[in-house]
Amino acid sequence: MILLRSALICDDEPILRKSLKKRLSELGFDEIIECGDGIKAVELALSKLPDIVILDVAMPQMDGISAAREIRKKLKIPIILLTACYDPDTVKRAGECGIGAFLAKPLRDQDLWPAIELACAHAEEIEELKEQVEDLKENLETRKLIEKAKGALMRNQGLSEPEAFRKMQKLAMDKRKSMRQIAEAILLTES
Secondary structure, eight states, rough: OOOOOOOOOOOEEEHHHHHHHHHHTTTTTOOOOOOOOOHHHHHHHHHHSEEEEESSOOOOSHHHHHHHHHHHHHHHEEEEEEEEEHHHHHHHHHTTTTTTTTEESOOHHHHHHHHHHHHHHHHHHHHHHHHHHHHHHHHHHHHHHHHHHHHHHHHHOOHHHHHHHHHHHHHHHHTTOOOHHHHHHHHHOOO
């Protein structure tokens, strides 16, 4: 688990914020930022860059899920939602914007740390999956370029598919370039 030092708490109930702030301090958080509405939560998250955000679902001006969506567009941090009721629509909307955990109101102290752990694990997993997707997209694009370049060699030089591929491999080794760079060069000379 990553070391968490700062948290943003956003709830329109000052008593709940005070209680949550006290509990987070006991858990070792150094900086705890507070606010009471969703718009201010987005503003503070983007300016203060907390390690974790805890948002109430029902707030004035902008609800917690909308605020979470705005925060997650820019920051890849764990977000926990506080709510008094779990209706299917709220859970669905929360899942779509990357919420890592829910905490039920009234808040019980023993639920906070597990929710933080889950939210952190969830945020980390999402980022790893996004990186894997990007890597897969890159690999697919490289394969497409190699196939096009191989086709160009087959057409222009009358090579078989294995011969064209071996030629590209040899060029890559001789020139100390990647197969993608060789494929791009072949396609560039063809156009």
